[in-house]
Amino acid sequence: RxxxxxxxxxxxxxxxxxxxxxxxxxxxxxxxxxxxxxxxKTIDNDIPLMDKTFGFDTAVEEAQRAINSAYIEARSAYHGIGLVKLMGRSSGFIAMHASLSSGQVDVCLIPEVSFALDGEYGVLQHLEQLIKNKGFCVVCVAEAAGQVSELTVVLAFAFFRSIYH
Structure with a gap:
């Protein structure tokens, strides 16, 4: 008063x-x-009825830098895999926009789209084909994508190690 x-x-x-x-x-x-x-104000851009929230563009630009670095590293290594984990505890907007605008990402995993790691149409099978055909690949993962357990991640890396080493 x-x-x-x-x-x-x-x-x-x-x-x-x-x-x-x-x-x-x-x-x-x-x-x-x-x-x-x-x-x-949220960089996640996950508020209904809003086209864009403060900070989202900057988050996507910074994510593109990380993707570009992963691309350079993956392309420089024999059977290289560039893996970028981005913010997005409940949405994949940053990962999706950064992946599409960079043009360097082969696989983008977001929480809005379910996926299987294993099987004929699984992510691991697709990555294996990408590496055989291209020699490298770049994967972008939103924080909440798939909510896989640590055991699954360890098994996935063990799988790739057994094939390419």
Missing amino acids: ARRIDMLFVLGGNGTHAGANAIHDECRKRKLKVSVVAVP
Whole structure:
């Protein structure tokens, strides 16, 4: 009241919005006429009804740098595999956009699309074919893609090691 604040803008993620909600509740409780406006900010770009969130473009640009480095390393090695794990605990927007815009990714795994590691149409079979045909490959994985166990990852690397060493 002393400062005559009648509007508050906050930019941020879930924690910031929880805080904004608490401020709003407190203002109502004290019968203060304060508008609390919360603007979402997340690099994941996973907020419904929004085309693009703050930070998403920068996250994709930085991800492309990592992809480019993985591409150079994979291409430089005999039967090289470049593996890039990107942020995306609940969505694959960063991984998908960075993969498509780089033009260097052979396989992009995102949580929105289920996949099998093994079998005739599995990811491992596809990677094996890519390496035989191209000599290398680049894989981009969103953080939550497949939610595979550590044991599965260890088995996958053991599989590739047995074939190419």
